[in-house]
Amino acid sequence: MTISNFTDSDVPDQDGRVFLVTGANSGLGYQVAKLLAGRGARVLLGCRSADKAEAAMADIRTVYPEADMRFIPLDLGDLRSVQAAAQRVSEEPRLDVLVNNAGIMMPPREETVDGFESQFAVNHLGTFALTGLLLDKLAQGRSPRVVITSSMAHRSGAIDFDDLNAEKSYSRWGRYAMSKLANLLHMYELDRRLRAADSPILAVACHPGVADTELARHFPGFLLSVLRPVTGLFMNTAAQGAWPTLAAAAGQDVESGQYFGPSRNNEWTGPAREVRPRSTAKRIEPAKRLWAVSQEMTGVTYSV
Template sequence: MTTAAGFTDRSVADQSGKTFVVTGANAGIGLEIARVLALRGARVLMACRDIAKFQAAAADIRRTAPQSELAWLPLDLVDLASVRDAAAIVEKESHLHGLINNAGVMIPPLTRTQQGFELQFGVNHLGTFALSSLLLPKLAATPGARVVVTSSIAHIKGYIEWDDINAERTYHRAARYRSSKLANALHFFELDKRLRSAGSSVLSVGCHPGVAYTRLGRYMGIAQLAGPVVGLLLNTAAQGAWPALHAATGDVVPGGYYGPSGFAEMRGVSGAAKRSAGAMDPEAARRLWEMSVEMTGIDPGLAEAK
């Protein structure tokens, strides 16, 4: 439950009998999300690319939760074929209570996905859109299941370059990161509207981790070197996991957005978070949805909300 003081890992109720998929679960915030869910009795499908990294992460979790039910879910969001393969594996599970879209990349040099998309938009948004869409039938078969999409406080200054979505003409890596995080916010906003219009029991919920010191900032150069000092003022990875855990297991509203409640939403216990007006623009959300279907070739089959 969420107390007046806010939501933390201690607020997560018993999750015995439940199954969750956590993307990017081998390190950082994803590892901490998986750890808490496992400690509370859930079966956790840890989605990541490398089995050796999964094994190391699982061993880490089992040091404190030896009875953890953990499984490797091979997933590389750089390749939509891998996303389809992962979804096919999850389809074999008896049920799925939550998909926590945590994995992402941040401000790399210009790079492209296997399908040729700009990496940050391709991984952070299109990969998340594709996996969420493919798993909706499995989620819908489990009453009260949730899709959690991770955005960022960076979305507030984001804008989508509709006429250069694939960075064919210009590339500013920080701007493209902000754009991908705005896309995440628009995604869960539009998904919520369409799910509710369809009468689905699946909840679409958003979150952001604040500012946490993790490997996500490995392309930040000299700023990353100051991380151990700056990190004293920011969230740890474990604290950065609180909003996602809140979104996945706590008392939430459909389409709600959760993040740290401390100064400028950079750190602290999880509570209701602020969104930009652009993150709730119905026309932009509809346009992004249709573009995402076209780019991925994956249609969730949810009609536009009326």
């Protein structure tokens, strides 16, 4: 059965399941964590700020007083933090679903503590490392899944293998689009490897369309001031933008290698359904090359 017109009301009971949601203190991640906790899941909130994570959990408990949640310190721009977070999660009795949601969008050029360009580091390398470190733990879970969040921006992306660190040139949008293409190349290569290994883990991806979240905080101020009053006309709310993630993470009859996004207005808004990426996202050779480079840059080698 193909998922179509999926909303939060289609998320089944999740009692007994454990989810790690990165970037869960605000925006899409918060909405995903809140809904899953409300459906009975144990939700691990992977966040940089303890204060923001605690505030998010307090807010969720005003609606779901019995919500089972735990804060996991996680900074995807710091590989040591990723290692420490994976260790904490590995101490949990189980992990069923990893929801790679956290990301950044169009900041000025910055480098992480590891010396990598921040958008590629946070959006791809941190996600790649965390997924690899938790893969064996996930393999022991119940109907395990890895969810990787991409964007419509992947359509204009290209992997600049000769300048991954943006030392020669930097475009805020170009590097964001590159990181989002990297997310899909990662997912499809992971899917191929998991299938070849006969693993029980599903690798799936999603994108939120155009959602009104803090991700756009680096947009020019004048543009936000113009767009904000009319966002409801062409943007999902954060709760609506979370529907594709929820479909990927908790929808029934999901198959490995599927990609979910909004169903209306050229994938900008609406309930979730399976969507098609640009063909470049499924190319095998760039995916293999990116995989090898990512293992070298992060020091994380996958078990598949």
